[in-house]
Amino acid sequence: MEIHPLRSGVSTSYLVVEGKRAMLVDAGEPGLTPKVLATLRDLDAELGLIVLTHFHYDHVGAADAIRAATGARVAIHEKDAEALRAGGRLQLVPTRLFARLLATFINKKEQRPVTPDLEFGDEEDLTRYGGFGKTFWTPGHTPGSQSIVLDDGTVFAGDALTEKAITHHAQGPMFIDDAASSTASIKAIAARATTLYVAHNGKVEIRSIKSFAAGLRD
Secondary structure (H helix, E strand, O other), X not given: OEEEEEEEOOEEEEEEEEOOEEEEEOOOOOOHHHHHHHHHHHHOOEEEEEEOOOOOHHHHOOHHHHHHHHOOEEEEEHHHHHHHHHOEEOXXXXXXXXXXXXXXXXXXXXXXXXXOOEEEOOEXXXXXXXXXXXXXXXXXXXXXXXXXXXXXXXXXOOOOOEEOOOOOOEEOOOEOOOHHHHHHHHHHHHHHOOEXXXXXOOEEOHHHHHHHHHOOOO
16 A cells, blocks of 8 residues: 655645555645646556545645546545535634744635535444545544544544654644544544654654653543
């Protein structure tokens, strides 16, 4: 199985490929579409499923275009589905100073609505839909944030965690919907992950997520 990180704007999506089959984790910003299509051509693979970790604009921006080009279905957790369909402006709650500065810009952006093909519950077997691994519900950043775990323990956590760019160490999300849920989700991710990818800055040093999660109070 191959994992191809694809950057668009400030966000990284992940194309997971095995043989001729592919699954995309997050649909980034609109500029992601040509990168996905070019990678699929190079690998001679077909995209069957687009799994969104949550509904924010930098994770869903190319969903419609990639779906139209490939026929892949778009999936999201049921608790984020209505926000995805509605679009509009975000109301992000920052957790630290840099996030406050970002929020003044991000909260002014208009997000285009996207209609999902699939709405998942708290855990779904993605092989039923042409993908790989399973989802598990990891709320806190948004009510319907979900992570994906592959059979080997590789986890794609979206924005449930972020990574420090220089040290590659784990830190909490920049924006939260619910602090207690976020803490529980980070612990759940740490318990499952043997390898961890997040949407901002990429691969997290795995020992750091174990240590970070262990230091969080319930």
